[in-house]
Amino acid sequence: MAELPTGIPMALEPLVTRLLAPNASAYTHTGTQSYLVGDADLAVIDPGPDDPDHLAALLRAIDGRPVRAILVTHHHRDHSPATRPLARATGAPIVGAAPFASDYEGGRSDAAFDRDYAPDRVLGEGGSVAGRGWTLTALATPGHTSNHLCFALPETRALFSGDHVMGWATSVVSPPDGDMGDYMASLEKLMGRDDRIFYPGHGEAVDNPARLVRGMLGHRRQREGQILRRLGEGVSAVPDMVARMYAGLDPRLVPAAERSVLAHLHDLRKRGLVAEEGALWRMAA
Template sequence: MNIPFLRQDEAEYGRAQNVAPGVRRVLCQNPGPFTWRGTNSYIVGEGRVAIIDPGPADEAQLAALLEATAGEVVTHIIISHTHRDHSPGAKALQALTGAQTYGFGPHMTPREAGGEGGDHDFKPDVRVADNEEIAGDGWRLTALHTPGHCANHLCFGMEGNGVLFSADHVMSWSTTVVSPPDGNMRAYMNSLARLRDREGQDSLYLPGHGPPLAEPMPFLDALAVHRRRREARVVAALREVGPSTALALVGPVYGPMDPKLVGAASRSLLANLEMLAEEGVVTREGDAWAMA
């Protein structure tokens, strides 16, 4: 089953685009191999609004968000997770609007423990627990704790219009990087299954990167199949080449790939290996992995 990625996106940088009833998207110009065209910020409501994921500390994105909400009041700044392309922009936005920040909590993995990709400065004014609601004028969101990509990752279901803000847990343009120790493949798969169980509630995903994703349930199925196939290839590669590091397995598992992506691929393989170790399928000695 191939994943039906969406890689046609005509959104203009810095210009608010209506993507669902009561929701506008503003695309940040921070393209890259892991952000694709950039980070999506979302404006929820009208008049008194929330901004989900203001993005990196980027003056152009801040100006675009302020322009898009001119004449309105920003009452909430909501953070899906504390990666540096999503949450650092909250600081300047809050200074200019006075809005409170909302999120699951600070980044959960210290820098010295492998949390180098995290925004360690962000601490929400209001901590939002799993299944807790965040509400404003004319809108209501339910927070869903969906760890896997990031331990404090939240998706948000919007009441009344079938929208789910899927952030980086489900992106329309690519699979999600799962990089230990903050990333965890078992948690990612469980979170994916949790969203799949919401069939009938969510008809449109608004991701952290990439265009809106309609009819998301077949997409979730394809993501799950992809991960299971990747796990099977990891096992097959270990059986063929013998004890190996995650980095050495990139070639046998993925085949030829862009050198810029090898590091991220090895991190995802490490997440697969850690899950297989939990299941007793593989063992680890130092950096080397082998069949149990």
Template sequence: MSLDLDTTFQPQHGRPVPVASGVMRLTAPNTGPMTFTGTNTYLLGQETLVVIDPGPQDEAHLSALLRAIDGRRVEAILATHTHLDHTGLHAALRDATGAPLVAEGPHRTSRPLAPGEINLLDAAADHSFRPDITLGDGEALETAAGRIVGIATPGHTANHMSFALEDQGLLFSGDHVMAWSTTIVAPPDGRMADYMASLDKLSARADRLYLPGHGGPVERPAAFLRATRAHRRMREQTILERVRAGDRFVADMVSAIYRSTPKALHGAAALSVLAHLEDLCERGLVAATGGVELTARFEPV
């Protein structure tokens, strides 16, 4: 089963676009190799609004967001996770609207750091974010836009949460599932075992449409989840085969596996390989010398 990604999405930066009944998408102009065409902020409701993912600290995006809100009351600002491209505007938007921040919790790593270990994505984390309301897995927020249920989907980050607008069959999937690209899972910020378990959790649901944090919608979620899971298992098997064939370092595996990938993306690829290797170590299939990190030596078990 192949994973067919859709990179044809055309954003309309600064302009709210209707994507479902009572749901508008506003894409920030933070285009880049990790953010694609920019971060999607969603406005839910009519006279009273809910905002999902305020977006990066960008004055143009804040102005566009306030124009789209147009003086209406905002009853909650939800964050799928605490990377700065999603929550950089949280303080400015809360100050402008008076709305409480709602999330699974503040930023944290997926596991304690080993002695001397560095969180390679720490600079991307929003350590200033503190939710006014914490939402647990399966807990609901009753809003004028409808009942919004928090679905804990750790993996990309430990505090990643998707939000289901269940009366419409919509899932705001953040960076967990996106149509344009596979998700970056980079330990210790994220964890592959958590990510795979979160895919399984979503597979048990019946949401009809995913609205992700970057790019266009996932229109056939069930099939896309199956293909994503199969893709990850195939990549895992490829990495395990490279270790058994003699590759000992992440850089060697990236060079072999991502030969056709632009060099500019090899850094992200290395983080993905490391996440798979950490999972393989946890399952006793691979061993690391000196801890699981980018420069570690890996051996088959």
């Protein structure tokens, strides 16, 4: 994956082609992956950042074929801004995740919100778009963001998992838009499915998705246990918890770790297990 050049279409299976955007970073890995679904006509999933080179690569790969829809898993700037120039170039509607609905942006440590994202049609659970020989059906998977969707391709039992399940790292969950309880419930939801493969927004395809999702659930439960142990030891500030729990972490990722720990704490508070006192946390009485 690290050697995959940007802007070069890669056929993953007869109905799925991947293009890598040139936006590699500590939070996007090698870059955002855009997907073309179909053959005679197409859907484009997560066209990525508004980058002229990536847009040109998408249009070359589309090669004049009708685009039935431009689908968006969620409203982060590494996933949705290219919807607008791509819609102008192809005439296709923008479909998928709900638009930005909050004034909150402070404290984000992953990709910022795309405040200009404006879908022509919002998909809820079970909503779909279709073309010749393909169907994409939305699964509501909130957690990473409140509006996150995955898209199932039943013809090949593939799932486009956006940033909910990635092929290289766990997703950042940053409150208040991100919600750890919702994220865990969305993982449990995927455990009840029989998808053959996941195509994530970042990282390699996941060819044993049930095993990965099970491991992600276990990892989050272990983090929760660590947090409760740190609170029991008297460690009550989020930065101190991260310093104890994430030994050797890349300094660029410390803000993301702090947001995820905070998301766990918010979930534990909702469940009555911890209490907040300003910037400090403690076990609930």
